[in-house]
Amino acid sequence: MEEPHDTHDHDVADFGFREVPAAQKMRLVRAVFDSVAGRYDLMNDLMSLGIHRLWKSTLIDMLRPRATMHLLDVAGGTGDVAFRFLERGGGRVTVCDLTEEMVLVGRDRAIDRGLIDGIAWVVGDAEALPVADASFDAYTIAFGLRNVTRIDRALAEARRVLKPGGRFLCLEFSKLTWDWLEPLYDRYSFSVLPALGESVVGDRQSYEYLAESIRRFPAQEELAERIRGAGLEQVRYRNLTGGIAAIHSAWRI
Numbered sequence: 001m002e003e004p005h006d007t008h009d010h011d012v013a014d015f016g017f018r019e020v021p022a023a024q025k026m027r028l029v030r031a032v033f034d035s036v037a038g039r040y041d042l043m044n045d046l047m048s049l050g051i052h053r054l055w056k057s058t059l060i061d062m063l064r065p066r067a068t069m070h071l072l073d074v075a076g077g078t079g080d081v082a083f084r085f086l087e088r089g090g091g092r093v094t095v096c097d098l099t100e101e102m103v104l105v106g107r108d109r110a111i112d113r114g115l116i117d118g119i120a121w122v123v124g125d126a127e128a129l130p131v132a133d134a135s136f137d138a139y140t141i142a143f144g145l146r147n148v149t150r151i152d153r154a155l156a157e158a159r160r161v162l163k164p165g166g167r168f169l170c171l172e173f174s175k176l177t178w179d180w181l182e183p184l185y186d187r188y189s190f191s192v193l194p195a196l197g198e199s200v201v202g203d204r205q206s207y208e209y210l211a212e213s214i215r216r217f218p219a220q221e222e223l224a225e226r227i228r229g230a231g232l233e234q235v236r237y238r239n240l241t242g243g244i245a246a247i248h249s250a251w252r253i
Helices: 022-048 051-063 080-087 100-112 151-161 179-200 204-216 220-229
Strands: 012-015 018-021 070-074 092-097 119-123 136-142 162-173 233-240 245-251
Touching (some): 018 022, 022 051, 022 100, 022 179, 051 233, 070 080, 070 151, 080 092, 080 100, 092 100, 100 119, 151 162, 151 220, 162 220, 220 233
Parallel strands (some): 070 092, 070 136, 092 119, 136 162
Antiparallel strands (some): 012 018, 233 245
C-alpha cells in the first residue's frame, strides 16, 4: 500500500479557501455542524431542491443492501443514509459522526421512525475510527470526506475497517462536467447559498465554508487515484447531475 500523500504540509489544512493549522480544522468543522445540526436536513432539501435524496437513493442502489450486511456510515449524523439502508433490507448499521449534535439529531429521527434495533450511534473521527479492524461489510461516507483534515488518512481508515470483499462508497460534491452550468453554479454557490443559510439557519459563514470546501475538494480522477493509494481496488466513479456530485466506489480485496 502506498504511503498517504496529502498535498499540503501536515501542519496545515484547508478550511474552505483559508489555510489553518491542521490541529484546528477538526474544531472548526465541528463548530460548523454544531451550528447547523438542527436544520441540516431542511437546508439539504432547500439548497439542492431535493436532489440530494435522489443521489442518496443512487448510493443505496449501488450498495445493494442485504440482511447479512453490516454497514459503517461515516459522517452520517442525521441518519439519512442509515435509514435508507435499513428500509432497503440492510442488516445492521453503525453511524459514526464527528459532531455529537448531529448524532443527537439522528437518534431523535430514528426514534420518531421507530428504528431502534439494528442501528448504533457513535461519535468519532473519520481519521481514527473507534471500531475494530475488518469489522464491516460496507463503508459509506456522504458529503463528509470533504470535511476531514487529511483525506488520505480517512481513506486508509476506510480500508482498515472493511472486511476482505467489503464495499467502499463515497458520495461527495465534485467537479462539473457541464461547462455551460459553471457561471450559474458559481453564482448560486457564493451568493444564493450563503444568503439561504443566513435566512434559514442564521449562519451565513457555515454555508460560505460549504461552497469553498467544494471548490477545494479533489476532482473525480484525483480522488480515484487517492482511493487506490489507500489500498482499495476496482475503483470507479459515477457522475451525478453533470458532476455536481459523484459517487466513487471501490472494494477491499
